[in-house]
Amino acid sequence: MPHLTSHVLDAATGTPASGVAISLSTASGAPLASAVTDADGRAGLGPDLLEPGDYTLRFETGDYFAARGVEAFYPFVTVTFRVTGERHHHVPILLSPFAYSTYRGS
Incomplete structure (x- = not known):
């Protein structure tokens, strides 16, 4: 299992959000990894071990909703x-066209 995983759920439809592109970078912007959520809305991103520090995940939510013909407020x-x-x-x-929430999962 990668050191970092994510799960994207479409709260508006009550289903996993498959096909969401995700990129991982250092907080200063240096790219580290990318992935696309699978049919269950899950993705693993490398490297195998993240050193202590701050990191940023970018979820391409606008592309996800546009592919479904849904107007959305957040492009990412x-x-x-x-x-x-x-x-x-x-x-x-947890994602909808006009809101999102996140938390530290296990």
Whole structure:
């Protein structure tokens, strides 16, 4: 299992959000990895171990909704989080065309 995983759920339809492009970078913007959510809305992003520090995930939510013919307010969502140790990190988002929420998952 990668050190970092995500799960995107489309709260408007009550289904996993498949096909959402996600990119991982350092908080200063250096790219590290990218992925696309699978049929269950899940994605793993490398590297195998993230050093302690701040990182940013960018979810391409506008592209996801546009592909479904749905007007959306947010063209993308960024979530910046802190890694402090070697534990697995899971960063999910609950998504709708006009809102989102996130939390530290397990």
